Amino acid sequence: xxxxxxxxxxxxxxxxxxxRDPRVVILGEDVGYFGGVFRATDGLQRKHGEHRVLxxxxxxxxxxxxxxxxxxxxxxxxxxxxxxxxxYPGYDxxxxxxxxxxxxxxxxxxxxxxxxxxxGGGIRGGQTHSQSPEAVFTHVCxxxxxxxxxxxxxxxxxxxxxxxxxxxxxxxxKRLYNGPFDGDPHKPAVPWSAHPRGEVPEGHxxxxxxxxxxxxxxxxxxxLTYGTMVHVAEAAVRATGIDAEIVxxxxxxxxxxxxxxxxxxxTGRCVVVHEATRFSGYGAELVATVQEHCFWNLExxxxxVAGWDTPYPHAFEWDxxxxxxxxxxxxxxxxxxx
Amino acid sequence: xxxxxxxxxxxxxxxxxQDPDFSYVRISPAGxxxxxxxxASARDMENLSLEMVRVLGEDHRAVGPWNPHLxxxxxxxxxxxxxxxxxxxDRMQKIQRQGRISFYIKSTGEEAVAVAAGMALQPTDMLFPxxxxxxxxxxxxxxxxxxxxxxLSNTHDMCKGRQMPIMYHWGSGNxxxxxxxxxxxxxxxxxxxxxxxxxxxxxxxxxxxGEGSSAxxxxxxxxxxxxxxxxxxxxxxxxxxxxxxxxxxxxxxxxQTFAQRGPGYGIPGIRVDGNDFLAVYAVTQWAAxxxxxxxxxxxxxxxxxxxxxxxxxxxxSKYRPKEEWRAWPLGDPxxxxxxxxxxxxxxxxxxxxxLEKELEAHVSASWKEAESHGTLTSGPTLDPLTMxxxxxxxxxxxxxxxxxxLRELREAQGETRSTxxxxxxxxxx
Numbered sequence: 001x002x003x004x005x006x007x008x009x010x011x012x013x014x015x016x017x018x019x020r021d022p023r024v025v026i027l028g029e030d031v032g033y034f035g036g037v038f039r040a041t042d043g044l045q046r047k048h049g050e051h052r053v054l055x056x057x058x059x060x061x062x063x064x065x066x067x068x069x070x071x072x073x074x075x076x077x078x079x080x081x082x083x084x085x086x087x088y089p090g091y092d093x094x095x096x097x098x099x100x101x102x103x104x105x106x107x108x109x110x111x112x113x114x115x116x117x118x119x120g121g122g123i124r125g126g127q128t129h130s131q132s133p134e135a136v137f138t139h140v141c142x143x144x145x146x147x148x149x150x151x152x153x154x155x156x157x158x159x160x161x162x163x164x165x166x167x168x169x170x171x172x173x174k175r176l177y178n179g180p181f182d183g184d185p186h187k188p189a190v191p192w193s194a195h196p197r198g199e200v201p202e203g204h205x206x207x208x209x210x211x212x213x214x215x216x217x218x219x220x221x222x223x224l225t226y227g228t229m230v231h232v233a234e235a236a237v238r239a240t241g242i243d244a245e246i247v248x249x250x251x252x253x254x255x256x257x258x259x260x261x262x263x264x265x266x267t268g269r270c271v272v273v274h275e276a277t278r279f280s281g282y283g284a285e286l287v288a289t290v291q292e293h294c295f296w297n298l299e300x301x302x303x304x305v306a307g308w309d310t311p312y313p314h315a316f317e318w319d320x321x322x323x324x325x326x327x328x329x330x331x332x333x334x335x336x337x338x
Numbered sequence: 339x340x341x342x343x344x345x346x347x348x349x350x351x352x353x354x355x356q357d358p359d360f361s362y363v364r365i366s367p368a369g370x371x372x373x374x375x376x377x378a379s380a381r382d383m384e385n386l387s388l389e390m391v392r393v394l395g396e397d398h399r400a401v402g403p404w405n406p407h408l409x410x411x412x413x414x415x416x417x418x419x420x421x422x423x424x425x426x427x428d429r430m431q432k433i434q435r436q437g438r439i440s441f442y443i444k445s446t447g448e449e450a451v452a453v454a455a456g457m458a459l460q461p462t463d464m465l466f467p468x469x470x471x472x473x474x475x476x477x478x479x480x481x482x483x484x485x486x487x488x489x490l491s492n493t494h495d496m497c498k499g500r501q502m503p504i505m506y507h508w509g510s511g512n513x514x515x516x517x518x519x520x521x522x523x524x525x526x527x528x529x530x531x532x533x534x535x536x537x538x539x540x541x542x543x544x545x546x547x548g549e550g551s552s553a554x555x556x557x558x559x560x561x562x563x564x565x566x567x568x569x570x571x572x573x574x575x576x577x578x579x580x581x582x583x584x585x586x587x588x589x590x591x592x593x594q595t596f597a598q599r600g601p602g603y604g605i606p607g608i609r610v611d612g613n614d615f616l617a618v619y620a621v622t623q624w625a626a627x628x629x630x631x632x633x634x635x636x637x638x639x640x641x642x643x644x645x646x647x648x649x650x651x652x653x654x655s656k657y658r659p660k661e662e663w664r665a666w667p668l669g670d671p672x673x674x675x676x677x678x679x680x681x682x683x684x685x686x687x688x689x690x691x692x693l694e695k696e697l698e699a700h701v702s703a704s705w706k707e708a709e710s711h712g713t714l715t716s717g718p719t720l721d722p723l724t725m726x727x728x729x730x731x732x733x734x735x736x737x738x739x740x741x742x743x744l745r746e747l748r749e750a751q752g753e754t755r756s757t758x759x760x761x762x763x764x765x766x767x
Binding site: 018025034049052054057059061062063065066067068069070071072073075077089092093096102103104105106107109141142144164166210215254255257329332336 | 514517522525533536562728731732765
């Protein structure tokens with residue numbers, strides 16, 4: 001076991017896969033010689049060569065389209081979109097092409113492309129470097145959508161994504177790259193080395209897609225969340241002293257309904273938390289799923305804590321970010337309900 | 339006078355009721371355009387993007403440095419493929435008019451674009467067509483029954499009823515699945531070609547799009563990536579003058595040729611007479627050789643004319659002169675190759691009529707067989723439960739649940755013929 005932050009864990013996942021599988025190639029803006037703006041591909045081109053780790057033109061649609069072509073021709077491309085906020089020029093290639101190839105050709109063609117992209121706020125990135133667009137991908141039939149919350153999961157889920165035969169949009173909460181951020185920007189940063197999930201095997205292992213994880217068992221309320229908000233929720237639970245069960249969704253599509261709903265049926269109360277904007281957000285899907293499966297076990301309305309329905313504002317980041325206070329308020333509201 | 343700006347709104351040279359005018363199409367005499375070595379620098383062949391490579395002269399003879407010197411037997415095969423493509427199109431259009439398929443797109447007048455290019459490539463080369471290159475399927479020996487069954491969405495439909503007509507695919511024939519979202523295949527072909535080079539293979543990719551969809555960002559992604567990595571790919575831009583109702587001026591063809599975009603990216607741009615079978619064959623062969631020898635990509639503008647409607651849902655008499663196709667200065671690709679073969683003494687009107695009859699009978703027999711596998715309205719049908727397959731490699735739990743829900747709904751309807759839907763399974767764990 002080694003101590004890794006999330007960037008190192010992702011780097012290690014790609015290094016392991018480049019080593020193990022000659023079909024794996026990495027492509028994206030600044031990923032080659034420089035090693036990526038967040039250093040996720042640092043050293044990989046030097047080690048594996050410039051035919052395996054390619055710097056690309058600044059054209060997200062072109063990156064995804066060429067990755068699809070490579071996937072059709074037997075490679076396993078891992079494409080980096082430098083910020084999730086930049087992914088939209090490639091949206092048509094994801095929705096109309098990548099997600100549909102297998103279906104529209106009745107299994108004759110498919111492209112096992114993994115798209116890695118940093119998402120989320122908390123880094124003073126304003127509206128073009130802070131978005132969490134997972135819901136616009138979970139609504140697309142034919143792509144899997146993943147968001148890890150710690151280095152161990154990040155490496156295992158990324159390896160599983162690359163090894164799978166289906167396309168994956170792999171969101172990386174960039175505020176977690178260097179440490180488990182609990183939502184308080186005024187506290188000194190905490191490194192991953194102090195966190196149990198900062199212990200990461202150096203070799204090959206996988207964390208299967210489609211499986212949520214109970215990261216904190218509890219009795220009184222279930223918190224369904226993912227990404228950065230797992231850590232913010234943990235801090236809010238500590239602060240309130242409420243015995244909440246926190247479920248890290250990890251894979252948004254396909255969803256592990258059993259783990260989520262087993263928890264909610266047990267606790268009878270539920271708060272859904274995500275960074276993304278609230279209206280038509282992924283939380284709406286979670287709430288609907290809980291309602292369908294747990295209605296007769298529910299003791300209180302299911303609440304959502306999410307980003308406000310505005311673009312991500314630069315100067316008001318900490319009023320916008322769904323921090324501990326808002327989660328705590330929701331926890332109190334559902335647990336105090338009759 | 340106060341300065342002010344005005345938009346230039348492009349207008350086609352003729353609208354319904356006016357005389358067709360193709361004076362804007364610059365045509366080089368056959369045999370006059372030089373043929374550079376395949377290893378030459380893109381910089382040294384910019385004239386190819388302005389002139390027009392043509393091999394078949396007014397006297398139906400093949401002339402000049404681009405003459406591919408094909409054997410008469412190969413020319414006859416090309417003629418046969420083009421004729422079969424046209425007769426197949428004509429039949430499918432009629433069938434659509436009879437309401438037996440929902441939609442169709444003909445390639446009439448553009449048969450050489452697909453057939454000559456397809457013949458100039460290796461069977462192992464990967465093709466990424468748009469929706470108007472059915473000639474590629476014919477060249478590669480696709481059974482017409484397969485194409486017809488796709489259009490019928492019947493029990494033998496390669497797409498299992500998931501796609502509207504003409505969205506073919508053929509993995510074993512190295513023809514990619516056609517997309518209804520235009521131009522997406524262009525950068526995908528570049529990626530495929532990059533992978534071939536990464537793997538060190540000698541296979542190349544070729545893709546086709548229309549001049550209309552060359553306005554999409556995907557065109558520019560393809561050109562940029564192909565140029566940057568010198569990918570072994572042939573990028574074919576089929577300039578058939580019309581994108582549904584908008585003429586090529588709206589795609590940016592008024593002030594420069596589409597081929598001229600090539601040199602702007604550092605890619606050879608070749609403008610070719612798209613209705614000249616020999617010229618299309620020759621430039622494709624040239625570009626393929628160049629790509630196979632690490633010479634990188636080529637942009638080929640195929641100047642042709644969409645003789646029919648955009649699709650069976652379109653009525654071109656609303657926006658262009660009805661008989662415009664008769665005035666098209668580059669003629670008809672089938673007639674021109676036929677006359678060339680006759681001039682060579684290798685063909686005759688009698689043989690042509692005989693071939694037409696033979697191919698028509700082949701199309702009829704194919705249709706009969708296709709219909710035996712079911713139609714939209716009668717005969718055996720696909721199991722709707724298969725709609726949940728192939729979304730992912732393995733069916734995830736939510737799709738299994740939805741498949742079960744539909745199964746129960748159908749069983750309930752089948753047993754009782756009730757109009758009431760079966761109870762929803764949504765609440766079940």
